[in-house]
Amino acid sequence: MTEDNNHIDRAVKFLEQTQRMGEQLRTAEDLQRQLLARMIDLKKQKQTDSEEYLQLDQRSKALQAQIDKYRPIYLERLEVIKEVKARKHSSNKLTIN
16 A cells, blocks of 8 residues: 555655646746846847846846756656556546446
């Protein structure tokens, strides 16, 4: 029974981590949109040489690198969850029939 509990604990932890990762990605993407919007404003004002623009550019690139790093991991985890749900659903159909 403890082995089953261990599998359940690991599955719950996986789901919680995946949910947190999704929330963090959404937060990062929202911040990225804000940074880019401010950069566009500065560009319209012809202030692309300003210190603020340069800092925003660096932050935006670093943030995009993080998004690019973790989005594939998140999507892969979602695919695993989707496959498990599909397998469970098809297993339930076999049991019912």
